Amino acid sequence: MAPKVLVVLTSCGQMTTADKLTGWYLPELAHPYDVLSPKTEIVMASPKGGIAPVDMGSVEAFKSDPSSSSFFANQKSVWETTKPISSFLGRASEFAALFYPGGHGPMFDLATDTDSIQLINEFVAAEKPVAAVCHGPAVFTNVVLPSGKHLLADKEVTGFSNAEEDMAQMTEFMPFLLETKIKDVGGKYVKADEAWGEKVVVVDGGKLITGQNPASAKGTGEAILKAIGL
Template sequence: MAPKVIVVLTSYGHIEASNKPTGWYLPELAHPYDVLSSKGVEIVVASPAGGAAPLDPASVEAFKSDASSTAFLESKKAVWENTQKISSFHGKSGDYAALFYPGGHGPMFDLPRDADSIALIKEFVAAGKPVAAVCHGPAAFTGVTLDSGKHLLAGKEVTGFTNVEEDQAKMSEFMPFMLEDRMKAVGGDFKKAAEPWAEFVLVQDGGKFITGQNPASAKAVGEAIAKSIGV
């Protein structure tokens, strides 16, 4: 039977402070999807609200010359327009090989405090299943305290969208917090590429915890997930 991976997308589609649409970021799902689906992995998509998960239109524009992203946009709309509620996956970690959070600015607003997402992450960690995230996706980890009382990120080498990258994207003023700062504040040992926007992926806990810095890191995160689940 083909292994199955749960992908969790944001349900947050509009930043009031900037009066701009937001959501999940196209290549951060498209690139890992290509990697995993090419290896026979089935992708199952969830979101806090269920239904259509908002795609950030800025990512469509920014990656209009990226073949993987444009092909995904044209042929895979059902993937993100028919998501299941995160809560529907509780108690089912045994049926899935891994859990993955793409980024986009949307996840910064809903996933850090989403009780269903936190419960699902804790379940996968307790089951010894890989959890992964890229760019702003690791925001979902910042609200997770394990049953032991230890924060999920405490003592781990982690990465995510950096302060410098957020500043260069001119989005810092609209964020509820700076991801790099928050990941450090909860005990993560934050690492980053030598230059902004360069590919950078960290694999911890023997492949069970994977983080990528930015859109350029999405494919490599997909490859790290594939390696971790043995496909």
């Protein structure tokens, strides 16, 4: 039986700070899905359950990317039938790993979602890999372990950089800046030499995996496979 990977998407389709639509970012699910789906069973969750909104800007931006365009055209059931995060609490033993794609949506809901924070703590306690890409690492920024230590404290972590946020002209709309927040909670933020370059960081023997941006999505999926021994 294939190991299960729990993938959590944002439920936020509208920014609270601006009249802008948002959601999860297409290649950050499509590219890891291509890597993971042949070897694992992917189970989908979101804070609210049901349809997890895709950022239509990412659909347009990656329309010439075969992986993204094929995924959007053929796999709608993946993100339109998610189950609430709450239904997975207490079930970390059923899964091999936990993964959060990015998009700006997670900055507005998953970063502070109490069920998500509890879920991450349960996977960490079970010594299962937890992974996130681009804005996805926002989900780790409020995770405090039972010991009282922050999950990211003293660990190398990446995520969407402040420079990339500026280049995307989204800085003013963000509830916080991910790079700054990672540093504020004690993480050792690292990034690619160039903006938009691929960067995947694996620490704790594969138990914590982070990717910087859309270019890092496939590599994040590959790191998850390696961490679960596939």
